[in-house]
Amino acid sequence: IIFSVQAAVDAVCKEYIGNTEDRAKVRDGLLDALADAFFVFSAIELARYHRDAGHPVYFYEFQHRSSSTLGVIPEFVKADHTDEIAFVFGKPFLAGNATEEENKLSRTVMRYWTNFARNGNPNGEGLEHWPQYDLDERYLEIDLMQKEAMKLKEDKTEFWTQIIKQTTEGKTEHTDL
Incomplete structure (x- = not known):
């Protein structure tokens, strides 16, 4: 059919x-x-x-809606495609109006990306464990607090x-x- x-x-x-x-x-x-x-x-x-x-x-879902989008992007829009890029490059520090939690999130994301660039593994001391994407399809939810999840x-x-x-x-x- x-x-x-x-x-x-x-x-x-x-x-x-x-x-x-x-x-x-x-x-x-x-x-x-x-x-x-x-x-x-x-x-x-x-x-x-x-x-x-x-x-x-190493698979992830970025879930944080930046405080800088308040009043700019409609409330029904959650974390958007490529929103994590601002955190990878430290934009919360440059903008100067981010929350302390967002500055911490940016530091965390930068550490994950740097570790991955250095040795092919994002994990490092003081970071929530980022599981390898295996047959259980484990991944990392990235928000103000990171956590492991399965089968997005x-x-x-x-x-x-x-x-x-x-x-x-x-x-x-x-x-x-």
Whole structure:
């Protein structure tokens, strides 16, 4: 059976929006669907490919919403794509208006990234352990406090795996360029 584009759209709407008519819930569902499809699912698939090829992988989800976004970005937007970059390069120190907790978070993120650049492993003394992404799909949640977690959005990842499988079933791969 061929899974049509319309069937995929219907499945996404059912999964993320359901029967709600609440505009905020519809908006949040659409934002989650787009984020999961374009960022979360893709990142997890890439991490799995590298892990399965035998390479050490350290996966994370940056969860902190910077205080500098208050009044600038709508409240319904959580941590956004690439928000961690400001913390990697110490922007909280440069801006001068970050909280002490955000300065500490920036120091922590800089240490993780520096350790990884030096020796291929982000872990170091005084840092919350960052697990290697293994078959249990362990990763680090990065926020004001870091913690280990497993299987980021497992149900949504499985949903997108099935959508991709159904929409590409029976199609041939073109390898000639």
